[in-house]
Amino acid sequence: MNFALSFKPPSAGSSGPGAGGGATMENLEKQLICPVCLEMFSKPVVILPCQHNLCRKCANDIFQSANPLWQSRSSSSITASGGRFRCPSCRHEVVLDRHGVYGLQRNLLVENIIDIYRQQESSRLVNIKPEQQQQQLMCEEHEEEKINIYCLSCQTPTCSMCKVFGQHKDCDVAPLSSVYMRQKTELTDGIANLVASNDHIQAVISQMEEMCRTVEENGQRQREQLANHFDCLVAILEERKQELVGLISRQQDDKLKHVRSLIRRHSDQLEAAVTLVESAIQSMEEPHMPLFIQSAKLILENMAATARASNVKRPELGYENMSHFVIDTDDLADMLRNIDFCPGVGDDGEEDPEEEESDLDFGSRY
Template identity: 85%
Template sequence: MENLEKQLICPVCLEMYSKPVVILPCQHNLCRKCANDIFQSANPLWQTRGSSGITASGGRFRCPSCRHEVVLDRHGVYGLQRNLLVENIIDIYRQQESSRLVNIKPEQRQQQLMCEEHEEEKINIYCLSCQTPTCSMCKVFGQHKDCDVAPLNTVFMRQKTELTDGIAILVASNDHIQAVISQMEEISHTIEENGRRQREHLANQFDVLVGILEERKQTLVGLITKQQDEKLKHVRSLIRQHSDHLEAAVTLVELAIQSMEEPHMSAFIQSAKDILEKMAVTSRTSNLERPELGYESMNNFVIDTDNLTDMLRNIDFSTGMISELDRYYLSTIYIRLYSLDQIFYLVVALHFFLN
């Protein structure tokens, strides 16, 4: 009978099931009142049965025995099926227990503890001052004569009721905490997903900018290289012209020096005449073209990127507007790179402008 009684104890109130007994989808049983208390604690906004207004939607709570989530319809715990088998077993058990108690001798019905100070006295009162059970003799003649006392059964029932209520509250609180933990786990998963998506979006935006900048850099480097090659070609052509002129003048000088050694006047006059004519021609062509002042400068290719550099350094996130708040989930912040968008359009405009 004791083992049977253990199977008929409600895990919430720790008393024998009270009618009606409801059976959960996980096959565990609860008193309907205990099930309703847990359900109301887990769903404080759910309208009670019979309340006025719009019909409430379903809710959920967790089985106190196995933590299985129980999903209810709009009827709440009143939509759960009654366990008539358990109710019938409880009726039979109580009938047999009543018959057994009738046949028990009076001295066997209750075995009370005896007082240590007065061995013949039963412990039947509770000292409220010392918070300990004691006997009537201790109150009259013993160490508790100046203390406040109360009947033992009264204190027993009061503390048992308090403990039962505490268990029910704690179970309901645990269910609520479990629901909060589940919500926060879902929020953590959403945060991870949003973070991954935003990182990918950010990387794509930077890749686009880097691609545009790389393309523009190659174009501008090509312009610099083209002008450099043109200027080098022109200067090297002038170097060759001046080198040829210098070589001709050196040769003419050598001829003039050789003619100075001619002993015969007629031969000297004839050779000197030819040399002087060549000198005159060389003098007229000595004023060759030279690069103008500052021809070597490439300052026309300087680009002012100070503003663009500042914008790149100051790229940051801005808080977006939240479109909707979910009552079961924390809101997430949508971010966008407004500075990056501005730089993107600036680079595109610069690309077309320089082309």
């Protein structure tokens, strides 16, 4: 179906009465368009905390879509909690109290401007020439017929003559205005639903971003706690190591002290015996018998005393052995290798509050 405009409206830059005023009014109208329904604001107009404006109905549609469980004021006497949604213009989050959108302040200034605009626009339309009025689409096949119906079968606008005598006579049709209003309503609802869906997606994204930050913080905290636990184990092992090393060192020192004291005593005895042998050899060379007898008697007495004291004492067999200091760490090593996280974590990934101070179980206490 072909159709064309019957005439062209005057452009903003054209000359003639009302041309400049029309451009001004057109610019003003652009500032009075609701970003949701794309129509001029309808009363009452509410002003959001971010200073953007919405029709109350559009704001309520967005709010209801973003908060489906929110109970309206008139549906029950139960006081409902507040809710939130995002401004469709700037994505700023709007937090409402229990009154919902009815708790938002009305923008009386914008409402007054709309009233003035409509009055001025009505006066301008009365004063403009008939050929400057609203353009009308005309049927190309029937040039005198306006496009005033919509063919539901072919899904195209057409005129009454096409329905009666033309190619759409066997088709189902509907008034163009009703189809226009229905599709405009559907598009408005689609915009509101899409805005609400975008708001929901943005909320989910924000929640997941917050979840990522929480995961990073929890991971860092758990790493620190794990490191602290292992540091404690290392400190315990180091302390016990020093105690056991001290035991070995003390017994080693005791044994060395005892053996060295025996060495000194036997060395003293050996030195005395060597001196006595030298004295006996010198006495053997004495030519005078009285002097020899006298010195030999004294040497023999000393030899007898030395013989009695020469009973060599030595440590018992295996005294030098330190093999009794044996430690079996196989079971402990296996236990350390099997250190793992305790199962005391809920299905939701959060720890039991009672175990908040003890996040890891290392299988044993030292």
